[in-house]
Amino acid sequence: MGALVQRFRRRVCACLVATPAILFAMPAQVSAQSGILAYILGVSGSPESQIVTVVNTSTNAVVTTIPVGKGCGCLVDAERIVISPDGSRVYVANGDQTISIINTATNTVVDTISLGRQVDALAIAPSGARLYAVSGFPYPPAQLLVIDTTTKAIVTSVPFSGGPHGIAISKNGARVYLSIGDTSGTMDIPRIKVVDTD
DSSP: OHHHHHHHTSEEEEEEEOOHHHHTTSOTTSOGGGOOEEEEEEEETTTTEEEEEEEETTTTEEEEEEEEEEOOSSOOOGGGEEEOTTSSEEEEEOTTSEEEEEETTTTEEEEEEEOSSBOOEEEEOTTSSEEEEEEOBSOSSEEEEEEETTTOOEEEEEEESSEEEEEEEOTTSSEEEEEEEETTSSSOEEEEEEEEOO
16 A cells, blocks of 8 residues: 555555445446555645545556545544445545545435534444534534435434544444544543434
């Protein structure tokens, strides 16, 4: 991967490797024999804009580069990019309070969700029906935004105190776990918040 980063000459911030299921949704020229595709989130340009580079991991060849939204002005991490369980969509949190949706069959941005809040991390339900976005700005309060992936609308939000660090979903989709730093004092003390999805 180091050689790959050097070749791009861009800051590679996060890498999402698609499951084999995604390959069957791709055009004919990218078949299962071509290997697993990696969706790499990075930033490029000034002011920084985010890009997703699609790489064939069998050949290390770049399939395409997809412009998404504005960068956040800092390094992003793997929690800012997620793939749907069926491999048909990739969701990218941008620095301009939006989420870009990539169709993996065409490797193009097919929709953008405007939230009006900065997104720090994303997670998707095992069913693919709900996208969870953790937002720490504007603060207070931080919020967990629940998005319907069909309508692209926010169906509910859960406020919480502290600065969000990460998010995870239980295997059955019944609970969302938030990693939160308690910013009320002089030290950032991590804690876990558990949210029932029912």
